[in-house]
Amino acid sequence: MLREDPRNGESAHRSSKKPKLSSKFITESDIRDEFSHHQPRVARINNGSFGSCPGSVLTAQRHWQLQFLCQPDAFYFNTLRHGITASRKIIKDLINADHVEEVSLVDNATTAAAIVLQRIGRSFAEGKFQKNDTVLMLHCAFQAVKKSIQAYVTRAGGSVIEVRLPFPVNSEEEIVFEFKKSIEEGKSNGRKIRLAIIDHITSMPSVVIPVKELVRICRAEGIEQVFVDAAHAIGSVKVDVKEVGADFYVSNLHKWFFCPPSVAFLYCKKSTSSSDVHHPVVSHEYGNGLPIESSWIGTRDYSSQLVVPAVLEFINRFEGGIDGIMKRNHDEVVKMGKMLAESWGTNLGTPPEMSAAMIMVGLPSRLCLNSEEDAVTLRSHLRDRYEVEVPIFHQVSKDGEEEVRDMGRFITGYVRISHQVYNTWKDYEKLRDAINQIVEDGKTCKMLYTE
Amino acid sequence: MSLNHLFSHFSLKVEAFFFFCCSPRSYHRFSSYMASSLHNTPSAAVNGTSVADAKSRLPKRPRLLADPTPPLFTPSDILSEFSHHDPTVARINNGSFGSCPSSVISAQHDLQLQWLQQPDDFYFNQLQPKILQSRTIIKDLINADHVDEVSIVDNATTAAAIVLQQIAWGFAEGKFKHGDAAVMLHYAYGSVKKSVEAYVTRAGGYVIEVPLPFPVNSADEIIHEFRQALQRGKQNGRRVRLAVIDHVTSMPTVVIPVKELVSICREEGVDQVFVDAAHGIGCVDVDMKQIGADFYTSNLHKWYFCPPSVAFLYCKRSINNSDLHHPVVSHEYGNGLAIESGWIGTRDYSAQLVVPKALEFINRFEGGIDGIKKRNHECVVEMGKMLVEAWGTHLGCPPEMCSSMVMVGLPACLGISSDRDALNLRTCIREKFGVEVPIYYRSPKDGEDGGVTGYARISCQVYNKVEDYHKFSDAVNQLVHNAFTCASLPN
Numbered sequence: 010m011l012r013e014d015p016r017n018g019e020s021a022h023r024s025s026k027k028p029k030l031s032s033k034f035i036t037e038s039d040i041r042d043e044f045s046h047h048q049p050r051v052a053r054i055n056n057g058s059f060g061s062c063p064g065s066v067l068t069a070q071r072h073w074q075l076q077f078l079c080q081p082d083a084f085y086f087n088t089l090r091h092g093i094t095a096s097r098k099i100i101k102d103l104i105n106a107d108h109v110e111e112v113s114l115v116d117n118a119t120t121a122a123a124i125v126l127q128r129i130g131r132s133f134a135e136g137k138f139q140k141n142d143t144v145l146m147l148h149c150a151f152q153a154v155k156k157s158i159q160a161y162v163t164r165a166g167g168s169v170i171e172v173r174l175p176f177p178v179n180s181e182e183e184i185v186f187e188f189k190k191s192i193e194e195g196k197s198n199g200r201k202i203r204l205a206i207i208d209h210i211t212s213m214p215s216v217v218i219p220v221k222e223l224v225r226i227c228r229a230e231g232i233e234q235v236f237v238d239a240a241h242a243i244g245s246v247k248v249d250v251k252e253v254g255a256d257f258y259v260s261n262l263h264k265w266f267f268c269p270p271s272v273a274f275l276y277c278k279k280s281t282s283s284s285d286v287h288h289p290v291v292s293h294e295y296g297n298g299l300p301i302e303s304s305w306i307g308t309r310d311y312s313s314q315l316v317v318p319a320v321l322e323f324i325n326r327f328e329g330g331i332d333g334i335m336k337r338n339h340d341e342v343v344k345m346g347k348m349l350a351e352s353w354g355t356n357l358g359t360p361p362e363m364s365a366a367m368i369m370v371g372l373p374s375r376l377c378l379n380s381e382e383d384a385v386t387l388r389s390h391l392r393d394r395y396e397v398e399v400p401i402f403h404q405v406s407k408d409g410e411e412e413v414r415d416m417g418r419f420i421t422g423y424v425r426i427s428h429q430v431y432n433t434w435k436d437y438e439k440l441r442d443a444i445n446q447i448v449e450d451g452k453t454c455k456m457l458y459t460e
Numbered sequence: 461m462s463l464n465h466l467f468s469h470f471s472l473k474v475e476a477f478f479f480f481c482c483s484p485r486s487y488h489r490f491s492s493y494m495a496s497s498l499h500n501t502p503s504a505a506v507n508g509t510s511v512a513d514a515k516s517r518l519p520k521r522p523r524l525l526a527d528p529t530p531p532l533f534t535p536s537d538i539l540s541e542f543s544h545h546d547p548t549v550a551r552i553n554n555g556s557f558g559s560c561p562s563s564v565i566s567a568q569h570d571l572q573l574q575w576l577q578q579p580d581d582f583y584f585n586q587l588q589p590k591i592l593q594s595r596t597i598i599k600d601l602i603n604a605d606h607v608d609e610v611s612i613v614d615n616a617t618t619a620a621a622i623v624l625q626q627i628a629w630g631f632a633e634g635k636f637k638h639g640d641a642a643v644m645l646h647y648a649y650g651s652v653k654k655s656v657e658a659y660v661t662r663a664g665g666y667v668i669e670v671p672l673p674f675p676v677n678s679a680d681e682i683i684h685e686f687r688q689a690l691q692r693g694k695q696n697g698r699r700v701r702l703a704v705i706d707h708v709t710s711m712p713t714v715v716i717p718v719k720e721l722v723s724i725c726r727e728e729g730v731d732q733v734f735v736d737a738a739h740g741i742g743c744v745d746v747d748m749k750q751i752g753a754d755f756y757t758s759n760l761h762k763w764y765f766c767p768p769s770v771a772f773l774y775c776k777r778s779i780n781n782s783d784l785h786h787p788v789v790s791h792e793y794g795n796g797l798a799i800e801s802g803w804i805g806t807r808d809y810s811a812q813l814v815v816p817k818a819l820e821f822i823n824r825f826e827g828g829i830d831g832i833k834k835r836n837h838e839c840v841v842e843m844g845k846m847l848v849e850a851w852g853t854h855l856g857c858p859p860e861m862c863s864s865m866v867m868v869g870l871p872a873c874l875g876i877s878s879d880r881d882a883l884n885l886r887t888c889i890r891e892k893f894g895v896e897v898p899i900y901y902r903s904p905k906d907g908e909d910g911g912v913t914g915y916a917r918i919s920c921q922v923y924n925k926v927e928d929y930h931k932f933s934d935a936v937n938q939l940v941h942n943a944f945t946c947a948s949l950p951n
C-alpha cells in the first residue's frame with residue numbers, strides 16, 4: 010500500500026501520493042472507535058495537558074509489553090534496541106534532523122529539561138561558567154522548567170532572566186520586542202547569557218512563539234546555547250529543527266502525536282558540546298552517547314517508545330496525514346474559539362495565526378476569577394457538575410497596561426480549549442452552555458467554592 | 461493430561477485471544493478480559509512436579525488485608541498466573557527482569573485504562589492517594605518508621621542516581637574535600653559503578669573498590685576485605701563520605717552480611733551508607749531498622765511480583781540526608797523526595813499503583829512472602845546441588861550465603877575464558893536449548909589452571925519446575941558430550 014511521505018511541510022523527496030479514494034481514509038465512525046475508551050460523557054477539550062492515544066496504537070503497545078513479559082531476556086538482547094532505533098529514525102525524518110545520533114528518546118519534556126540543565130549545573134561546578142552567569146527563560150515557562158532552573162542553575166550559582174511576554178498578545182512583534190529588551194538588560198549588567206530557554210508553544214497561557222526569529226536573535230547577541238521547549242509542538246505545528254536552528258529541541262509525542270504516555274524526543278545538534286550531555290539516570294551505557302544512554306536506564310517498560318511506527322500508520326489514515334490533522338485542528342479550534350468569545354462577549358487571547366491546536370478564550374468578567382484558587386475551583390466545578398474538562402488560566406492584572414474588558418470589567422480568566430481528531434462541536438457547545446448557565450445563575454468563582 | 465500439556469494448551473489459547481483482539485473496537489473487551497483475569501476456582505491439588513508445592517507448613521504471616529481470606533493457590537492456579545511466559549523456555553533467570561503474574565498485570569491494565577479514559581480526573585483525584593497507599597504498604601513491609609521515608613522510583617538504577625547526585629553536590633558546594641572517598645564492592649552492579657563514576661569521580665571524589673573473594677566460603681571473608689578497604693579509604697586524612705553496599709550482589713550472586721558491614725561503617729565514621737538491595741524484597745529479609753542504613757533501595761518487579769518497573773528508596777530521617785532530590789525536576793521540587801518522585805512529568809505510573817494487588821497475590825501462598833522466600837531458597841539450593849553433582853563442579857558460595865539464586869560452576873572443558881565467551885555461551889544455550897540463564901566469567905587467579913571459570917546463576921521463583929533445571933543439566937551435558945568449547949562460537 011502506498012504511504013504518504015511522513016515529513017512535515019514541503020519536501021523535494023515526496024514519494025508517490027496516497028490515492029485520493031475517500032474510502033481509504035479513516036471515517037468518523039472509525040475515529041469514534043479508536044477513541045472509544047475516552048470517557049464518553051466528558052467534553053474533553055484539554056488535549057494539551059495529557060494528550061490522547063487511539064485504540065490501535067494501544068493495542069500495538071500491548072503487543073510489545075506482552076513480548077517483554079513473555080521472554081524478557083530475549084527481548085532485551087534481540088528486540089528492544091532495534092525497536093528504539095526504528096522509532097528514532099522515523100522521528101529524525103519527521104523533524105528534518107541530519108543524523109539519527111541527534112535524536113534521543115526520553116520520557117517527557119521534563120526529563121529533557123533535566124538533561125540540558127544538569128549540564129549547565131556541571132559547567133558551574135567545574136568552573137567553566139562563572140558565578141552569576143545567566144540563563145534566560147520566558148516568564149510563562151512551564152513550572153517544571155522553572156523549578157529545574159532553580160535546582161540546577163540557581164543552586165549552582167547562576168542567575169536567571171525572565172522575559173515577560175504580553176498577554177493577551179496581538180502580534181509576534183510584541184514578543185520579539187520584549188525578548189530583545191530582556192537580553193539588553195541582561196547584557197547591560199555585564200552578565201554572560203549561557204543558555205536561553207524558549208518555548209515553541211507556551212503552556213499557560215498558550216501562544217505560538219516565533220522561535221526561529223528568537224533563536225536568530227540569540228545567535229546575533231552571542232548567547233551560547235539555545236534550548237527550545239516544544240512540549241506541544243510535534244503534531245501541532247510544523248517542526249523543522251534545522252530551520253529553527255536551536256542546540257536542543259524537545260517535544261512530547263504523547264500530547265499531539267498519538268503516542269501512549271509517555272515518550273518525547275530530545276534533539277541535540279551535533280557539536281563539540283553535545284558530547285557532554287548525559288541522562289541523569291546512569292546505566293552501564295554511560296558514555297556511549299545520549300541516545301544510547303536514554304535507551305537503557307534500567308529495567309522498565311519502554312513500550313511507548315516502540316509504537317512510533319504504529320502511530321505513523323494511524324496518522325496516515327487521515328487525509329493529508331499529520332499536515333491535514335494539524336490544519337483541521339487549527340481551523341476548528343479557531344472557529345470554536347470565536348464561537349465561544351462571541352457567545353460570552355469576550356475575546357481571544359491571541360490572533361488566530363499565533364495559535365495552533367489550542368487557543369485561549371476570555372471568560373466573562375462576571376465570574377470574578379481573581380486568583381489561582383478561583384481558576385482551580387471553576388475548573389473542578391466544570392468537571393464535576395458539567396462534565397467539561399478544560400484548563401483555566403488566571404490573568405494577573407498588570408499596572409499601567411491596556412487591559413481587556415467586557416462590558417466594563419476586566420477579563421481576568423481564560424479557558425485554554427484544544428481540538429484533536431476526536432472532538433466534535435458538541436464538546437464546545439457544552440462548555441459554552443455551562444459558562445452561560447453559571448453566569449445566568451449569578452454565580453462567581455468564590456460562590457462555586459462553597460457549593 | 462500432563463501438567464506441561466495443560467500449561468502449553470492454556471497459554472496458546474491466551475496468545476490466540478490477544479491477537480484476535482487486535483482491533484480498536486475490541487480494545488475495551490480486551491481490557492475487560494484482562495480485568496476478569498485468570499483467577500481460576502482452585503482445582504483439586506495436583507500431585508505435580510512443581511517446586512512451588514505448598515507442602516511446607518509455616519506460621520501464617522499476619523495479613524495486612526481484611527478477611528475473608530482468599531484461598532491458597534494451587535499449582536494449576538500458578539500455571540495460569542504465569543501462562544504468558546514463553547512455554548518453550550526454561551526460565552531460570554528471575555533475577556534479571558523479574559516476573560509478574562497475570563492478576564497483577566490485569567490490575568495494572570485497569571489502572572492504565574482509568575488514566576486513558578479521563579487523565580485529568582485521574583491526575584487530580586486518584587494518582588497521589590494511590591501512590592501513598594503503595595508507599596504505606598511498603599513502609600509496613602520493610603519496618604520503616606515513617607511513610608515519609610519511603611519514596612517510589614522506577615528502579616534501583618534511579619535510586620542510585622538520587623543518592624549519588626547528593627554526593628556530587630557535596631563536592632560541588634564544598635561540603636566535601638577533593639579526594640574524599642566513596643567505597644563500593646568490586647561486584648557492585650554495572651550501572652552503580654557508572655553512576656559512581658558520573659557523580660563521584662567526576663565531582664572530585666576518590667573511589668575505593670572492595671575486592672571480594674569468589675567463590676566465597678564465609679561471611680567473615682567479606683567482612684575482612686571490607687574492613688581493609690575502609691582503612692584504605694581513611695588514609696591521607698580522607699573522609700569516607702559514602703559506602704555503597706549490595707545486599708545481594710548480582711554477578712556473581714552472593715548474600716552480603718549487610719548488617720555487620722553497616723555497623724562497621726558506623727564504627728569507622730563513614731558519613732552515609734547506601735544499601736543497593738535491587739534483589740532484596742521478596743528474596744531476603746528486609747528490615748530497615750535492623751539493617752540500619754541511611755539509604756536502602758530494592759526493586760519490586762524482581763522478586764515482589766510487580767510489573768516493570770517499580771522500586772522503593774528508603775531514606776532514614778535525619779538532618780544528614782534531607783537534601784535528596786529526584787534528578788527529573790517537576791513543580792513538586794522541594795516538597796520532599798517522596799512527593800517529587802510522585803510526579804516527574806506525564807508518564808505511566810501504573811506499575812507503582814499495583815503494590816496492593818501484588819500483596820494480595822503473595823498472601824495466597826502458604827506463609828506469604830516468607831513462605832515463598834523459604835521455598836525458593838530451598839529449591840534453588842537443591843537444584844544447584846543437583847547440577848554440580850551432574851557436572852562435577854561446585855557452588856559459588858555456601859547455601860546460607862545464597863538467597864533465591866545461586867552460582868553453579870560450569871564444567872571447565874567448556875572453555876569459558878572471557879566475558880564475551882560467557883555472553884556467547886548464554887546466547888547459544890538460549891537459542892539451541894531453550895534455557896534462559898545468565899553466565900558469569902571468573903578469571904582464574906594466579907596459579908589456577910584448568911579450573912572452573914564459568915558459573916551459571918540459576919534462580920527459583922514460584923513458577924519454576926524441576927524440569928527447568930533438568931533441561932539445563934541436559935543442555936550442558938550435551939555440550940560437554942559434543943566436546944563443545946566457547947572458542948568454537950562465532951563472535
